[in-house]
Each structure stands twice: as structure tokens, then as C-alpha cells.
Amino acid sequence: MGHQIADLISSLIRSKMSNTNGPSLLRLGVIVTLAGVISLGVVFFWFSPSNKCPPPVFRPVQYSQISSAKTNNSLTDKAEEKPVLLLWVWPENYRFDFSDCKTFYNIDSCQLTDDRALYNSADNVIVYHRAITDLSNLPPSPRPPFQRWIWLHLESPTNTKRIPGLENLFNLTLSYRQDADIPVRMRLITRKKPNEDFVIPKKDKLVCWIVSNKDPSTGVDTRNVFYREFSKYIQVTLFGKAFSRFLGYDDYYPTMASCKFYLAFENSIHKDYITEKLNGPLAAGTVPVVLGPLRRNYESFVPAESFIHVDDFPDPKSLAEYLLQLDKDEDAYRKYFNWRKHLTPSPHLILQRQEFILAICTACDYIARRREYKEAHDLYDWYFS
Ligand SMILES: *[C@@H]1O[C@H](CO)[C@@H](O)[C@H](O)[C@H]1NC(C)=O
Numbered sequence: 144m145g146h147q148i149a150d151l152i153s154s155l156i157r158s159k160m161s162n163t164n165g166p167s168l169l170r171l172g173v174i175v176t177l178a179g180v181i182s183l184g185v186v187f188f189w190f191s192p193s194n195k196c197p198p199p200v201f202r203p204v205q206y207s208q209i210s211s212a213k214t215n216n217s218l219t220d221k222a223e224e225k226p227v228l229l230l231w232v233w234p235e236n237y238r239f240d241f242s243d244c245k246t247f248y249n250i251d252s253c254q255l256t257d258d259r260a261l262y263n264s265a266d267n268v269i270v271y272h273r274a275i276t277d278l279s280n281l282p283p284s285p286r287p288p289f290q291r292w293i294w295l296h297l298e299s300p301t302n303t304k305r306i307p308g309l310e311n312l313f314n315l316t317l318s319y320r321q322d323a324d325i326p327v328r329m330r331l332i333t334r335k336k337p338n339e340d341f342v343i344p345k346k347d348k349l350v351c352w353i354v355s356n357k358d359p360s361t362g363v364d365t366r367n368v369f370y371r372e373f374s375k376y377i378q379v380t381l382f383g384k385a386f387s388r389f390l391g392y393d394d395y396y397p398t399m400a401s402c403k404f405y406l407a408f409e410n411s412i413h414k415d416y417i418t419e420k421l422n423g424p425l426a427a428g429t430v431p432v433v434l435g436p437l438r439r440n441y442e443s444f445v446p447a448e449s450f451i452h453v454d455d456f457p458d459p460k461s462l463a464e465y466l467l468q469l470d471k472d473e474d475a476y477r478k479y480f481n482w483r484k485h486l487t488p489s490p491h492l493i494l495q496r497q498e499f500i501l502a503i504c505t506a507c508d509y510i511a512r513r514r515e516y517k518e519a520h521d522l523y524d525w526y527f528s
Pocket residue numbers: 213214215
């Protein structure tokens with residue numbers, strides 16, 4: 144605290160020095176600033192609670208602080224109310240700034256940290272499934288009695304390793320699954336007033352597909368088989384690592400927007416496993432052609448008439464014929480965008496290192512609202528069922 148004020152004063156002096164308007168004006172400025180900062184500091188010391196640090200170790204103390212915060216006596220008490228969310232490891236080592244939750248999703252309701260020294264006071268701990276090698280790199284036991292462990296995993300069952308011993312260890316699940324305790328998903332936003340101004344972006348390509356992964360072990364066989372047949376009947380423009388045609392991050396949305404249709408083919412087929420592959424084309428102003436779970440599963444997240452499902456057709460050839468026909472029928476094509484009057488898609492973050500921001504911020508939002516006791520049993524029975 145003392146450090147911070149001293150730093151503030153010296154940085155203020157430095158910044159005053161660097162834009163001199165005349166020596167006397169400068170001196171006056173420094174004096175006024177110093178006086179202001181010092182009195183602010185005094186006021187702050189007098190009115191801030193004395194129990195700022197070290198962090199409390201035993202939870203009941205914090206709960207009593209929460210009830211005293213209800214008297215609204217200071218802003219710092221409000222901050223103390225925020226539950227601590229400890230990120231045990233950075234998923235895939237993709238680090239980001241914790242303030243991104245506020246920046247991107249306006250979520251600011253927990254205190255995120257990656258500092259394991261706060262373990263004993265952490266209300267919740269996120270454990271990333273893929274980083275668990277065996278039980279030895281989990282957080283230590285016994286855990287504080289108030290603490291909840293959150294299982295973070297975004298891959299589908301096809302791409303999930305069963306690590307024995309995790310079945311009855313967690314309190315909350317954080318996953319793409321709708322029946323997870325904390326489901327993670329980009330959602331369309333309902334508009335208050337209908338939007339009549341949406342303009343379909345200019346198109347110079349018919350069907351596009353960005354693919355980074357061709358590895359059959361990840362479950363991509365279904366989509367590869369479908370694609371091989373489909374591409375006999377219609378021109379598809381390919382991008383991505385799998386075809387050595389890399390697309391820069393800045394080109395992702397503009398490229399997608401320039402295609403009439405986009406192949407939103409999931410790598411493996413599981414209920415609710417509907418990823419950013421669908422959100423991308425919707426956000427860009429393109430019609431997604433989806434391959435994944437059943438149509439009605441998609442319809443629980445996005446309007447029925449916002450996408451084309453490969454299951455709507457008896458075979459890849461009929462799908463190709465339908466797209467070619469839509470290409471010539473502007474009015475029929477335009478109908479795929481009617482939903483935009485009432486719903487707005489939001490572009491998702493596309494940098495690789497941003498992959499887990501939405502999930503972690505969603506957890507932050509959840510734990511501040513829902514603080515009850517919870518146990519998640521038979522993790523794999525649930526996940527693989
Ligand atoms: C504290 O402030 C909130 C809104 O800022 C208000 O709704 C609440 O009634 C206040 N509580 C007390 C005890 O004054």
C-alpha cells in the first residue's frame with residue numbers, strides 16, 4: 144500500500160516533469176498533485192478495513208465479512224465479497240490477462256488468480272482435465288471444507304482420456320455439455336428492437352471450409368468420408384493447416400464472410416458438441432452447413448432456419464445440388480438470414496491462446512452467483528454416456 148502511493152507520487156512527478164510549461168507552473172503542479180495524493184492516501188488509510196492482507200484462511204471469517212458488507216460502508220468491502228477462483232494450471236499454457244473477463248464478457252464477479260499460495264483461501268479451484276497426468280498433480284488434499292473443485296474439459300468424449308481416480312473428486316463440471324453444472328457456449332443475443340438493416344456480406348466463393356485437423360484418430364472420419372463424396376459435385380474452397388493453406392487470424396472472419404456457405408463439420412459427433420465452427424459462420428454472415436449431432440440438438444441453440452444440416456438430405460450429392468440451386472435463387476438464400484432481425488450473433492475469440500477465456504470467465508460468473516455445496520459423482524458415467 145505504502146509502495147503504491149510512493150510509486151504513484153513519483154510517476155506523477157515524472158509525468159509532470161516531462162511536459163513542462165514553465166518552471167513555476169511545474170512546481171505548482173507538483174505541489175498540488177502531492178497534496179492531493181497525500182490527502183487521498185490519508186483518507187484511504189483511515190477508512191479502509193485493516194484486514195486487507197494476508198488473505199483469510201478460514202472461510203467462516205469471510206462469510207461474516209460478507210454479511211457486514213451488506214451495510215454498504217465501503218467499496219473495499221464489496222471487493223472482499225468476490226469469491227476467489229484459483230486456476231490450478233493454465234490450460235495448454237495459454238495465458239491471458241484476467242481482466243479479459245471484464246473486457247470481453249463484462250464479467251468481474253470473482254477474484255481470478257493463478258497463485259497457488261492462495262490455495263487455502265480459494266473458494267473454487269479450476270482443474271484442467273488434459274493437464275492431469277495422474278492424481279499426483281492435482282491440488283493437495285485434504286482441501287479446505289468450503290472449497291469446490293471445478294472440472295474443466297472442452298473436448299468431446301472421442302478425444303478424452305480416462306484418468307482413473309477422478310470419478311468422485313469434483314464438485315462442479317465446466318464443459319460444452321448443456322447438462323454440465325457450468326455449460327460453456329457462445330449464445331445469440333435477443334434484440335430488443337428488430338433489426339431491419341442487416342446486409343448480407345458480398346460473396347465471391349460458394350462453399351468454404353477451414354480445416355486444421357485431418358488426423359483420423361480424433362474422430363474426423365465421418366466428416367472426411369462425407370466431404371470426399373460431397374466435393375465431387377460442388378466446388379469447395381479449402382483453407383487451413385490440413386491443406387497447407389494457412390489463414391491469418393485477421394482473415395478469418397472476412398474470408399468466411401466472402402463465402403455463401405461454410406462447412407461447419409465437427410470433428411466427432413456427440414450431443415451438444417456444437418463448437419465455434421457454427422458460431423463463426425453465423426457471426427460472419429454466412430450460412431453454415433452443419434455435420435454433428437441431430438438437427439433438433441442444433442435447434443436448441445440457434446434458429447432452425449439459420450443453418451443447413453447434412454441430415455436434411457439423403458446423400459452428399461443432393462446436398463450439393465440444393466446449394467447450387469440456392470446459389471441461383473437470391474430470395475431463397477436470403478431467407479437464411481431472416482433470424483437476424485431478432486437475434487444477434489457475437490464473434491468468438493479466435494486466437495489460439497484465447498481458447499479457454501470464455502470457459503474460465505463463465506466459471507467466474509457462475510461461482511459468484513451459486514455458492515452452494517455440491518458434489519459431482521461418477522464423472523465418466525456422465526461424460527461418456
Ligand atoms: C446496499 O446497496 C444496495 C445497492 O447499492 C442496496 O440495494 C441495499 O439495500 C444496500 N444495503 C444496505 C444495508 O444499505
